[in-house]
Structure formats: structure tokens, C-alpha cells
Amino acid sequence: MNAHGGPAGLPDPPVSVDPPVSVLVVDDEELTRTGLRALLSAKPGLAVVGEAADGAEVLPLVERLRPDVVLMDVRMPYVDGIEATRRLRAALPDPPKVVVITTFENDEHVYDALRAGASGFIRKRAPSQQIAHAIRLVASGDSVLFPEAVRRLAAARPVRRTGRVAALTRREIELLRLMAKGHSNQEAADDLRVSLETIKTHVGNVLTKLDAGNRTQAVVMAYEAGLLGPGAHDG
Known part of the structure; x- marks a missing residue:
């Protein structure tokens, strides 16, 4: 062995480590941004790559920094x-995932953000471990929902009938109902007794048929179409 740890003067072989999930923190309050950066930077597997004080800064920063997830305040002056979430989805072919942070989970603005394409939401006062978990979850392709809050918010909106839901199969509707209850892909696979890969295929089909950007937006669209909610037998 030598000073580099390897035989015959050779360096040790590289250790395979998954890259951290990169995060852009967006909030108009500097204290909140600073606190979130400090908390998230201390979590394994996460790296805060930048901050923004307003939604107008988000798209240019995303184009430059290429974060995996944007932690986005829903209310900014x-x-x-x-609107920042809409701009990301309109401008980029593969936008980062968006997790909305909010003071109140029943905020109407949260529902509008989910409808615009956010992957989920989390309360600002949630434990840092919960916020970190939410970021990792959406980075992996899942969503972060508070099912009862989304149900209540959706109930206040008028039903918008759409022909898109007619193309869904019975199994895809079953999956949508599980997604609306906050089930992850793995939990849905366990519940329906199919493989994780099968669930991912079904999720892809649902998103394509509804023209939804992610699982959360698909759930919102299903509520708006009357497929979920009171009288829809969604269990």
C-alpha cells in the first residue's frame, strides 16, 4: 500500500455514488431561503445549487443551474x-420537478400550482426531514400530496367534463384513485399486486392520455373531470 491507498502506486478505484439531488430554493423572504438552504444542505443526497427571491428569476436560473427540483414558494409579490411553474413547463422540454412550499395546505394557490404542473406541496413548518423526503420523492418521479387537502380544494372547483378520461382503462382509473390517496408507485404496485415496472408503464399511459405533465397534475385533472370525488365511487 502507498500514500494513495492503492497497490503499486495506483490510486484506489473510484467509488460509485449516486449524484445528489440538486435543488433551487425560491422564496421572497431571505430568512426563509437561508434557513432552507442550511437545513437541506445538511441532508444526505441533497445539494442546494442556488436561490431566487421571486418567480421572475426562476427560469433564467433553471436554464443556467439545471436543478433537479425547484422548491417554490407559492405566494410571491x-x-x-x-406563474413561475407555468413558465418552466412552457419554456423547457424537460423542466425540473417543482415542490410548492406553503404556510397553509388549504391555500387555493396551492391547487392552482398543482394544476400548473407542480409535483406536490409541503408546509413551510414541516420538519426538515419531511421536506428533504418530499424533494427526494419527486426527484424519483413520485408526487407529494396531502390527499384530504387536495380533495377539499378540488371540491370547491366546478367539474370540467373532458373526453380525455374516456380513454382510460379500468386499471388506469384504479391507479389514479390510488395516486389521489397519496400512494407512491411502489405502494400502488403492492396494492394492485403487480410489478413496479408495470405501475410505471400504467402511470406513463395515464399521463399521455390526460396530457398531464406528472402524477399530481393527472390527479387534479381527474378531479376536475368528475372522475374522482363525491359521487365518483373513488373509495
Whole structure:
């Protein structure tokens, strides 16, 4: 062995480590941004790559920093999190996942952000471990929902009938109902007794048929179409 740890003067072989999930923190309050950066930077597998004080800064920063996830305040004075999420989805072919942070889970703005394409939401006062878990979850392709909150918010909206839901199979509707209850892909696979890969295929089919950007947006669209909610037998 030598000073480099390997035989015959050779360095040790590289250790295979997954890259951390990169995060852009967006909030108009500097204290909140600073606190979130400090908390998240201390979590394994996460790396805060930048901050923004308003939604108008988000798209240019995303184009430059290429974060995996944007942790987005929903209420900001100039460009709010809803409009910033819309801009990301309109401008980028593969936008980062968006997790909305909010003070109140029943905020109407949260529902609008989910409808605009956010993958989920989390309360600002949630434990840092819960916020970190939410970020890792959406980075992996899942969603973060508070099912009862989304149900209540959706109930206040008028039903918008759409022909898109007619193309869904019975199994895809079953999956949508599980997604609306907050089930992850793995939990849905266990519940329906199929493989994780099968669930991912079904999720892809649901998103394509509904023209939804992610699982959360698909759930919102299903509520708006009357497929879920009171009288829809969604269990």
C-alpha cells in the first residue's frame, strides 16, 4: 500500500455514488431561503445549487443551474409560484420537478400550482426531514400530496367534463384513485399486486392520455373531470 491507498502506486478505484439531488430554493423572504438552504444542505443526497427571491428569476436560473427540483414558494409579490411553474413547463422540454412550499395546505394557490404542473406541496413548518423526503420523492418521479387537502380544494372547483378520461382503462382509473390517496408507485404496485415496472408503464399511459405533465397534475385533472370525488365511487 502507498500514500494513495492503492497497490503499486495506483490510486484506489473510484467509488460509485449516486449524484445528489440538486435543488433551487425560491422564496421572497431571505430568512426563509437561508434557513432552507442550511437545513437541506445538511441532508444526505441533497445539494442546494442556488436561490431566487421571486418567480421572475426562476427560469433564467433553471436554464443556467439545471436543478433537479425547484422548491417554490407559492405566494410571491411579483411573479408567484403558479406563474413561475407555468413558465418552466412552457419554456423547457424537460423542466425540473417543482415542490410548492406553503404556510397553509388549504391555500387555493396551492391547487392552482398543482394544476400548473407542480409535483406536490409541503408546509413551510414541516420538519426538515419531511421536506428533504418530499424533494427526494419527486426527484424519483413520485408526487407529494396531502390527499384530504387536495380533495377539499378540488371540491370547491366546478367539474370540467373532458373526453380525455374516456380513454382510460379500468386499471388506469384504479391507479389514479390510488395516486389521489397519496400512494407512491411502489405502494400502488403492492396494492394492485403487480410489478413496479408495470405501475410505471400504467402511470406513463395515464399521463399521455390526460396530457398531464406528472402524477399530481393527472390527479387534479381527474378531479376536475368528475372522475374522482363525491359521487365518483373513488373509495
